[in-house]
Amino acid sequence: MAHNHEHHTHGHEHRIGSLNGIFIVSIVLNLLFVVVEAAVGFHENSLGLLSDAGHNLGDVFSLLLALLAFKLAKIHSTKRFTYGYRKSTVLVSLLNAIILLAAVGAIILESIHKFNDPVPVNGAAVSWTAGAGILVNGLTAWLLMKSQKDDLNVRGAFLHMAADTLVSVGVVISGIAISLTGLYVIDPIVSLAIAAVILVSTWKLLAESLRLSLDGIPEKIDIDRVRETLRKNPGVESVHHIHVWAISTTDTALTAHLVLTRNTDADAVKEAVREELRAAGITHATLETETSGTCCHDTGCL
Structure with a gap:
């Protein structure tokens, strides 16, 4: 029995250490992309790129929260917290779900604004920058994909990155379409479609996070x-x-x-x-x- 427990603990700590490295790489990559995207946005006077840079900065914050949760989970029990701070991983996954829902709300509001007041968009600049976003966000999502099935907190970070990849794909498509047709209304239409996809994927994360925060039975347990x-x-x-x-x-x-x-x-x-x-x-x-x-x-x- 003791041997099995030690093996489990060692395997768990090795897995957490591996995830820490993935999160650090992901944070650095995404932070660099935020700087590049903001610079292009200023140079091209593109409010859309600047807004997306702010959104991606929020994702960096979410990754930092996830990393912090894993750090807190390793803290041993105390007199006041007999389980240590492992429950913080559940709270962070709940916070990440709320942040994702807020991002969906921001996308919807911005799309409605663009329907009412369409603005000229530099399709080429937007497409190239969004293409770089696909690489960065897609790589990050791929790094997190394997572990997201076993950990709700990792799933939250994965959904952030997968959602951003979808947003970038949508921006590339809309940028190309706008360049070819000159129809600026394509931008908000694609944005609303992306918001719907993100909302569906986030709803399950939110429900599971709320259940665990209320000491409900985890979804994987029958x-x-x-x-x-x-x-x-x-x-x-x-x-x-x-x-x-x-x-x-x-x-x-x-x-x-x-x-x-x-x-x-x-x-x-x-x-x-x-x-x-x-x-x-x-x-x-x-x-x-x-x-x-x-x-x-x-x-x-x-």
Whole structure:
């Protein structure tokens, strides 16, 4: 048991260290692009590029928040925070979802403004700059893509970068179309389509972040399968008082009472159950046992 725990901890810390490097590279790349985009925006007198530079600066801030969350997650427990600061990863993922929704709102408002008051756009300058954005944002999203399936916080950063890549693709298309047709209304139409795509992808992140912040069961955990896992062990007669919640975006905890048949080895049952729970994604399990016949009917035995 101790060996398995140490292996899990070592693997988790190695993964966090790897993600730290990815986030640092992503922050540097995106910060450099913000500087270049803002410079082109000033030179071409393009409000659109300057606005996008501000939006990308917000994404750099989101990446910094994600990196900070991983740093906080490594802080050991204290007298006041017995789980350390691992819950900060959930709060950051929630904040990132809110930032994404705010970005969608800004895109919609800007699009409506452009419908009402179309302005001339330098299609070539916009397209070339947005093309560079595709490379930077696309590379960042690719670096985060593998880990985003297992960590809500990484998923938030991934969605930021994927959304920015979509925005850049849309800007390139609109820039080329405007250069060929002179129809400036193409710009807000493409922007609204991009906003819809971002909104759909962000909604799930927001819902999951809210659930975890309220100590709800993580999406990847099937509570019915957990109950069955607990019940099916030899010597377990029934289970009650099951609680499952997220300690962080990667760590899930469980507490449960196991009612055992008489003459059952409680320690052996607990060891077997913990092993199965780890395989199901629950890394911290606190199990209480009681002997059959001592569980009252009003305690909710299942």
